[in-house]
Amino acid sequence: MADTGSGDLLKLPLNELHEAAKARFGGFAGWNMPITYPLGVLKEHLHTREKAGLFDISHMKLIEVSGGEAAKALARACPFDPEALALGQSKYTFLLNEKAGISDDVIVTRVAETRFIVVANAGNAAADVAHLSAVAAEFNCVVDPLDRVLFALQGPAAEAALTEAGLDLSHLTFMQGVEPKTGWFATRSGYTGEDGFEIAMPIPEAREFADKLLANENVAWVGLAARDSLRLEAGLCLHGNDITPDTNPVEAGLMWAIAKPLRETGTFIGADALRAAISQGAARKRVGLKPEGRAPVRDGTPLIDADGKTVGEVTSGGFGPSVGHPVAMGYVDTEPAQPATEVFAEVRGNRVRLAVHPLPFTPHRYRKG
Known part of the structure; x- marks a missing residue:
């Protein structure tokens, strides 16, 4: 999850709502984004997997x-x-x-x-x-x-929470979309591996809709940090890290x-x-990587083989709360990019073993009909 660093950051249309929810903010892609809420990244991640996480992705x-x-x-x-x-x-x-x-x-x-x-x-x-x-x-x-507020509501309780808030999208299956009201747009999709929806609406109508969703005990605000760990467990690419104009x-x-x-x-x-x-075929392949131990291996870390030869690079890495161990993705030279193949990374002076691991780390639970 790359940070844009300091500078003038754009604010989300509902910035004050996130401030009232006591979000901790940080820069991402030129925007001042809610990174975590008081629930904390671990609980936000698990809440999404178990109930319904509400993300402001405007x-x-x-x-x-x-x-x-x-x-x-x-x-x-x-x-x-x-x-x-x-x-x-x-x-x-x-x-x-x-x-x-x-x-x-x-x-x-x-x-x-x-x-x-x-x-x-x-x-x-x-x-x-x-x-x-x-x-x-x-x-x-x-x-x-289009200028819209865009929410993602993700998790097994998402459909019921949407219906309770007055928006019944139960007829949609994964990767279907609809315009339920004038100026609104919704799809059954997301970036977590869970069943869920992305709903866009005119800015003046967004606060009331957010309040309706949050009135449901199964719905909680979830920030960018948990969005990143959720998508990484699901094996989904982050543009700028796992895929780029050079990929x-x-x-x-x-x-x-x-x-x-x-x-x-x-x-x-x-x-x-x-x-x-x-x-020509690929000289390298994007793979899942499971580091040994508990320490995450972060993006940008070179990967080497047992002889110390560079064979790849980690492009995304963190801890997977649902699987209980570090998870990563990266590119590895085609020859060693086979499941269970071991590569190594240097982390704070220590050599960490990583196993090439099938993606995703957690099963997708999309509603496919």
Whole structure:
């Protein structure tokens, strides 16, 4: 979970609500974000797994792409087929650069015949809007960034809590979306590995809705620290760490998100470079890593083999409260990147053994119908 450091940070629309909830704040992707609440990161993490965690993720950006050629524009920008999406269906995909590097990973939902909602990561939002606008200039469509409050409600009690708050989304299954009210947008998705929802709404309506959710005893505010440990246990990538503009989907292990016909014949940005990467094969692979002992191994830590040769790097690392041991992800040279293979890291002068571990560390519990 990279920190942007000091400087002028943007504030969430509901910043005062988080201050009243006694959040501890920190900088992330240019925003002053709630990192933890009085419950604490360990209990916030476990509360999400057992009940329902409420996250304010309004730092992320909703972008509407609409018009007669909206699907064609998105097909140029991303390696997927927007025309194949049913109404109300969501798709995890990427904005690739010409070298097939991942400029951002996004979720696109078809909300009408010629209208799509793209959810982009906070640190890339401005660049994504500019990139999509440049692509759209060649097509009959419009790109509109939307100002919304965006909540994620995650965990086994999420559906019931939403219904009690007056928003019944029980008909949705994983990776489906809907516009339940004017100006609102919701998907059954998330970043924790749990069943849950992401709900966007106009800023003036957000405080009342948050109060309704928090009136449920199963719902508690959860901050960015637990969001990071939850997604890491779930084996989900953090852009800027596990995937970057210098990482392609082949080595990232994300080719499942690109349909085979598109790999072969697609004309999206970066298509030729991606085909070359597929043909050459990955020199390194993204893997799960289980450190020995109790000490986490953090991002940026080099990985070495038994002979001291550098064979990779940790890109995300921390402690997994649900599994009871440290968890990490990183890139390892293809040859040693097999389950149960051991690599090593130097942590505070000590050599720590890490085993290559299957992802995810905790099973996904998405509602798939």
